[in-house]
Amino acid sequence: MARYELVKRSVALITLTNPPVNALSSAVRHAMAKSMEQALNDPKVTAVVICGENGRFCGGADIREFAGPLRGPPLVPLLDAIEAGEKPVVAAIEGVALGGGFELALVCHYCIAHFKARLGLPEVTLGILPAAGGTQRLPRLIGIPAALELITTAKPLSSRRVSMLTTPCPPDLDALLEVVTMEVKKKARGVMAPLACIQAVRAAATMPYSKGIKRESELMATLFNSGQARALQYCFFAQRTAGKWTLPSGAQWNNSKPREIRSAAIIGLGTMGRGIVVSLARVGISVIAVESEKKLLETGKQMVIGMLERDAKRRGVSASLNLLKFTLSLQDLKDVDLVIEAVFEDMALKKRVFQELSKVCRPATLLCTNTSGLDVDALAGVTDRPHLVVGMHFFSPAHVMKLLEVVCGPRSSSETIATAMSLGKRMGKVSVAVGNCPGFVGNRMLKPYMDQATFLLEEGATPEQIDKALEDFGFAMGVFRMSDLAGLDVGWRIRKESGLTGPDVDPKNPPRRRHGRRYCPIPDMVCEQGRFGQKTGRGWYMYDKPGGTNAKPDPLIQNLLEMYRSRYAIQPRNISDQEIIERCLFALANEGFRILEDGIAARPEDIDVIYLFGYGFPRHRGGPMFYASMVGLERVLERLEHYHQAHPDVPHLEPSPLLKKLVACGSPSVQTWREHIKTMHSHL
Numbered sequence: 001m002a003r004y005e006l007v008k009r010s011v012a013l014i015t016l017t018n019p020p021v022n023a024l025s026s027a028v029r030h031a032m033a034k035s036m037e038q039a040l041n042d043p044k045v046t047a048v049v050i051c052g053e054n055g056r057f058c059g060g061a062d063i064r065e066f067a068g069p070l071r072g073p074p075l076v077p078l079l080d081a082i083e084a085g086e087k088p089v090v091a092a093i094e095g096v097a098l099g100g101g102f103e104l105a106l107v108c109h110y111c112i113a114h115f116k117a118r119l120g121l122p123e124v125t126l127g128i129l130p131a132a133g134g135t136q137r138l139p140r141l142i143g144i145p146a147a148l149e150l151i152t153t154a155k156p157l158s159s160r161r162v163s164m165l166t167t168p169c170p171p172d173l174d175a176l177l178e179v180v181t182m183e184v185k186k187k188a189r190g191v192m193a194p195l196a197c198i199q200a201v202r203a204a205a206t207m208p209y210s211k212g213i214k215r216e217s218e219l220m221a222t223l224f225n226s227g228q229a230r231a232l233q234y235c236f237f238a239q240r241t242a243g244k245w246t247l248p249s250g251a252q253w254n255n256s257k258p259r260e261i262r263s264a265a266i267i268g269l270g271t272m273g274r275g276i277v278v279s280l281a282r283v284g285i286s287v288i289a290v291e292s293e294k295k296l297l298e299t300g301k302q303m304v305i306g307m308l309e310r311d312a313k314r315r316g317v318s319a320s321l322n323l324l325k326f327t328l329s330l331q332d333l334k335d336v337d338l339v340i341e342a343v344f345e346d347m348a349l350k351k352r353v354f355q356e357l358s359k360v361c362r363p364a365t366l367l368c369t370n371t372s373g374l375d376v377d378a379l380a381g382v383t384d385r386p387h388l389v390v391g392m393h394f395f396s397p398a399h400v401m402k403l404l405e406v407v408c409g410p411r412s413s414s415e416t417i418a419t420a421m422s423l424g425k426r427m428g429k430v431s432v433a434v435g436n437c438p439g440f441v442g443n444r445m446l447k448p449y450m451d452q453a454t455f456l457l458e459e460g461a462t463p464e465q466i467d468k469a470l471e472d473f474g475f476a477m478g479v480f481r482m483s484d485l486a487g488l489d490v491g492w493r494i495r496k497e498s499g500l501t502g503p504d505v506d507p508k509n510p511p512r513r514r515h516g517r518r519y520c521p522i523p524d525m526v527c528e529q530g531r532f533g534q535k536t537g538r539g540w541y542m543y544d545k546p547g548g549t550n551a552k553p554d555p556l557i558q559n560l561l562e563m564y565r566s567r568y569a570i571q572p573r574n575i576s577d578q579e580i581i582e583r584c585l586f587a588l589a590n591e592g593f594r595i596l597e598d599g600i601a602a603r604p605e606d607i608d609v610i611y612l613f614g615y616g617f618p619r620h621r622g623g624p625m626f627y628a629s630m631v632g633l634e635r636v637l638e639r640l641e642h643y644h645q646a647h648p649d650v651p652h653l654e655p656s657p658l659l660k661k662l663v664a665c666g667s668p669s670v671q672t673w674r675e676h677i678k679t680m681h682s683h684l
């Protein structure tokens with residue numbers, strides 16, 4: 001846990017040895033305390049060097065220990081003793097010095113850091129604060145503004161920049177703290193940890209160290225057992241769990257070898273195709289981009305080059321334009337390792353493309369689709385290599401959004417899945433393996449969520465009221481603002497194609513019902529007026545101009561809602577924020593339970609990761625499934641039963657069998673739900 005060596009008969013070298021990140025577990029703290037004592041008591045030792053094994057100084061406190069009772073020697077007195085020791089202590093930092101690891105470095109009398117080392121205080125991302133003196137020592141070392149920036153944002157810094165951080169305490173501390181508080185509140189609505197950090201830094205600026213450290217520990221005590229801390233720590237592990245995909249066949253992340261991908265092709269240079277080309281080229285993969293017409297090819301090419309150049313400038317590297325080739329001919333794809341199709345969401349067109357690819361590409365080429373919800377196996381079925389077909393569902397904008405759903409068809413081989421997952425990781429994505437069903441995980445769950453929002457409009461709410469409730473909950477954008485951003489025409493086209501609206505609807509169909517279920521036609525009516533969201537300057541809100549982003553409530557939408565309600569004799573009622581949250585989010589989680597039952601996602605963590613990284617679910621709430629568990633499954637069940645009774649024509653509100661089963665089993669913790677799902681059917 002910590003190795004003690006005497007070097008050159010005068011220097012004690014203490015090496016932290018707790019793989020993989022040398023976290024400060026109870027055993028490490030114990031070993032360090034012993035080693036320090038030995039060093040301080042040995043008259044031969046004139047100086048002490050602390051370092052970490054395997055090129056990593058220290059990843060901080062052992063987060064897994066936070067879930068249980070605190071054991072072992074506490075960190076703060078150990079660090080105080082190092083600082084107070086009479087022999088000089090040097091931190092030799094390689095790799096990472098994060099959280100408690102950075103705080104350890106702060107108590108050392110000297111630090112030497114490799115230029116590639118990353119130092120930082122990521123505690124707020126776990127819902128806590130740097131409580132081993134970090135909020136007290138760092139301001140003293142680098143000044144209030146720089147310390148606030150590091151502590152409240154969790155941004156790591158490279159070691160060379162430390163020397164530049166010499167900003168002294170500003171004359172108007174209160175004004176500065178006020179500005180930072182506003183920024184933090186705007187960026188992370190409702191998140192407690194960064195605000196507590198500001199209070200701790202205020203203590204560093206206004207109190208002697210002995211009082212400041214007390215204040216730090218009081219603030220930590222309030223955060224430590226908070227729901228937000230639990231949610232954020234859950235997210236940390238959920239993200240890592242998602243990478244460890246596993247299939248019922250036994251194939252999994254650690255026994256399936258991915259293929260190496262050197263070259264790829266993208267078909268379709270529209271919104272998604274462009275972002276995917278950028279994501280591939282910036283990690284060194286050569287890309288052939290294919291369009292259907294010369295003009296579209298030229299437009300796509302210019303856009304991709306611009307995006308790559310801006311991206312390279314931001315990262316201080318040169319744009320990898322030499323990796324790109326643009327063509328109108330699929331014949332050019334015969335030698336690529338992998339193809340990602342991103343043409344229109346049209347099954348007949350996609351099938352034609354896959355048939356053509358089957359003929360053109362060498363037999364070993366992987367064929368992937370970026371469809372948002374079509375049947376991946378139906379596409380596999382038209383090729384000569386169904387085992388090499390897989391969905392790679394990127395999110396818009398594809399070069400920015402971190403999520404990648406890897407859609408495993410029943411015939412996708414484990415090597416194919418491993419390759420798609422590993423390619424996602426190489427592109428810096430958080431990849432989650434999901435099963436094949438309409439909408440996969442993310443978009444399938446979106447439907448009940450959005451349906452509830454539009455039903456609430458019918459019943460008396462406004463878009464801004466619903467958005468505000470969701471934004472107060474923590475979403476960066478409410479459902480209507482988000483829809484305006486994404487474009488309302490996309491969903492409208494899908495509804496028309498599936499016969500829910502437009503000329504194919506049977507005129508005998510009651511206007512607010514489809515297939516015996518409640519249906520809200522308001523989104524169709526909004527689109528019929530040419531209101532497609534931000535891009536047309538009008539949608540659920542109005543904007544200054546097409547492409548504008550400043551959403552304002554639109555009296556025309558208010559009129560439309562009033563006329564609609566009076567046409568269907570709906571008496572509007574006051575709807576509470578609580579009802580908005582419960583109906584939208586419990587319907588969302590309920591579909592998540594069905595997805596788990598159907599084996600479309602292997603674990604609740606996978607669903608939560610998809611919602612955190614693909615749909616802006618607030619991280620401090622942990623994701624829809626974790627949120628349901630925090631509310632209490634019994635309560636979620638009771639509220640769903642209540643709402644389903646009130647709206648029996650909305651099947652999404654009917655509690656899923658898995659939810660009922662979990663409640664019957666005593667509402668086990670989210671990490672153990674998997675044991676209760678085991679017996680159910682899997683599509684993965």
Ligand SMILES: CCCCCCCCCCCCC[C@H](O)CC(=O)SCCNC(=O)CCNC(=O)[C@H](O)C(C)(C)COP(=O)(O)OP(=O)(O)OC[C@H]1O[C@@H](n2cnc3c(N)ncnc32)[C@H](O)[C@@H]1OP(=O)(O)O
Pocket residue numbers: 020021023059060061062063064075076096098099100101103122123126129130131132134220221224225237240241
């Ligand atoms: C009334 C109650 C009063 C309560 C008062 C309590 C007071 C308690 C006193 C506390 C003192 C506070 C000390 C300090 O301020 C708090 C902290 O230090 S919190 C931890 C801060 N550190 C981090 O957040 C770092 C997290 N880790 C990372 O960012 C990355 O892992 C990495 C270090 C950059 C390495 O990245 P990668 O190379 O990509 O590797 P992985 O991320 O895949 O990780 C590999 C493996 O290691 C596990 N792991 C990583 N870090 C930790 C950790 N700190 N603790 C435990 N485990 C860790 C990770 O989960 C992976 O394992 P796997 O999940 O795959 O099994």
Ligand SMILES: NC(=O)c1ccc[n+]([C@@H]2O[C@H](COP(=O)([O-])OP(=O)(O)OC[C@H]3O[C@@H](n4cnc5c(N)ncnc54)[C@H](O)[C@@H]3O)[C@@H](O)[C@H]2O)c1
Pocket residue numbers: 267268269270271272273290291292293296342343344345346349353370371372373393394395396
């Ligand atoms: N837009 C999104 O938010 C989003 C998100 C995730 C997934 N998707 C999916 O990605 C796919 C593409 O969506 P998009 O939004 O980029 O569409 P888009 O309309 O912006 O682009 C599609 C492009 O494909 C081109 N194309 C059509 N047929 C072609 C062919 N035979 N050969 C070469 N190019 C051809 C078109 O000219 C067009 O440029 C769809 O399946 C969609 O469902 C979209």
